[in-house]
Amino acid sequence: MVRVLHISDLHMGWIPDTRQEDEYWDRFLKEVETACRERPVNMAVLTGDFCKNGSADEFARAGQALTRLSHMLGVRKNHFFFCRGNHDSDTIYAGSSFDHYRRFLEDFYGPEQIPDQGVVTADGVQVFSLNCCKKTSLARFDDAWLDSEEIDRVLELAEAAGDDGVSRKEESPKEKFPEEKSSEEKSPAEKSLDSREETEPVRVLLHHHQPEILDDQSQMIRLGASGLFDCMFSGHLHCYARKYQWHGLTVINGMAAMPHLDFLPRGFQIAEIEKNCPVKAWGYLDAGQDRFREYEIT
Numbered sequence: 423m424v425r426v427l428h429i430s431d432l433h434m435g436w437i438p439d440t441r442q443e444d445e446y447w448d449r450f451l452k453e454v455e456t457a458c459r460e461r462p463v464n465m466a467v468l469t470g471d472f473c474k475n476g477s478a479d480e481f482a483r484a485g486q487a488l489t490r491l492s493h494m495l496g497v498r499k500n501h502f503f504f505c506r507g508n509h510d511s512d513t514i515y516a517g518s519s520f521d522h523y524r525r526f527l528e529d530f531y532g533p534e535q536i537p538d539q540g541v542v543t544a545d546g547v548q549v550f551s552l553n554c555c556k557k558t559s560l561a562r563f564d565d566a567w568l569d570s571e572e573i574d575r576v577l578e579l580a581e582a583a584g585d586d587g588v589s590r591k592e593e594s595p596k597e598k599f600p601e602e603k604s605s606e607e608k609s610p611a612e613k614s615l616d617s618r619e620e621t622e623p624v625r626v627l628l629h630h631h632q633p634e635i636l637d638d639q640s641q642m643i644r645l646g647a648s649g650l651f652d653c654m655f656s657g658h659l660h661c662y663a664r665k666y667q668w669h670g671l672t673v674i675n676g677m678a679a680m681p682h683l684d685f686l687p688r689g690f691q692i693a694e695i696e697k698n699c700p701v702k703a704w705g706y707l708d709a710g711q712d713r714f715r716e717y718e719i720t
């Protein structure tokens with residue numbers, strides 16, 4: 423089982439006074455630290471919208487907060503994974519340039535250290551950052567789509583994990599063999615198949631938008647139909663967290679860490695993911711009281 427901290431929609435710059443923004447992040451990060459003491463996490467994922475306007479300054483502040491979080495949790499930076507959001511183009515008025523985002527990645531991980539697409543972590547998690555935000559503007563705020571070539575590559579990399587001795591489990595043994603043999607009864611070949619199944623990575627997709635918002639669902643259908651992916655994390659919705667099935671994918675659609683309106687609740691999530699088991703998730707809700715409230719996302 424792996425435990426994943428999920429934060430989305432940081433929106434640095436939404437609080438105009440940077441001193442107040444710092445105070446907000448002090449409180450938020452302490453709550454994350456407290457939650458992760460109860461439920462220690464192997465890794466952190468951030469599903470885009472680091473910024474309000476995509477400026478270099480906003481990205482620098484996001485980088486500082488996340489570096490601090492990495493130290494607070496004792497989770498190395500190479501176990502933090504990101505995808506970009508519709509607020510992360512260099513300016514939301516400018517179209518498709520994401521140079522500030524690319525620089526943020528280089529600064530956060532270090533030169534030449536940005537994790538490759540489909541990298542498998544030391545804990546056996548294969549992570550894919552999907553790029554649904556390509557051209558954003560205020561006028562076309564929800565423009566989002568996935569290119570088939572990108573999904574070809576994702577599927578290829580997910581399948582290729584098998585080349586490292588990792589097999590894909592088509593059906594659980596109980597479904598296939600009602601009278602399952604005990605481990606002493608199994609042949610060496612069967613035992614070796616079992617051990618390969620155990621090492622199959624947990625596969626996680628990061629996608630900024632809630633998947634149902636895309637006009638063209640063809641790539642979501644391909645991802646879901648492959649049966650390769652254990653969880654998709656997404657954001658963009660802001661005001662509440664939910665867990666649901668979408669075209670065969672289990673989706674955690676998380677709250678914003680900093681939503682677009684003052685009065686909206688805010689928060690973060692922790693998910694437990696295990697191969698061939700339902701994903702469990704908890705939300706941590708800032709409803710303006712002393713402490714964030716923990717609840718199970720059902």
Ligand SMILES: [Fe+2]
Pocket residue numbers: 431471507508509630657658659
């Ligand atoms: Fe967004």
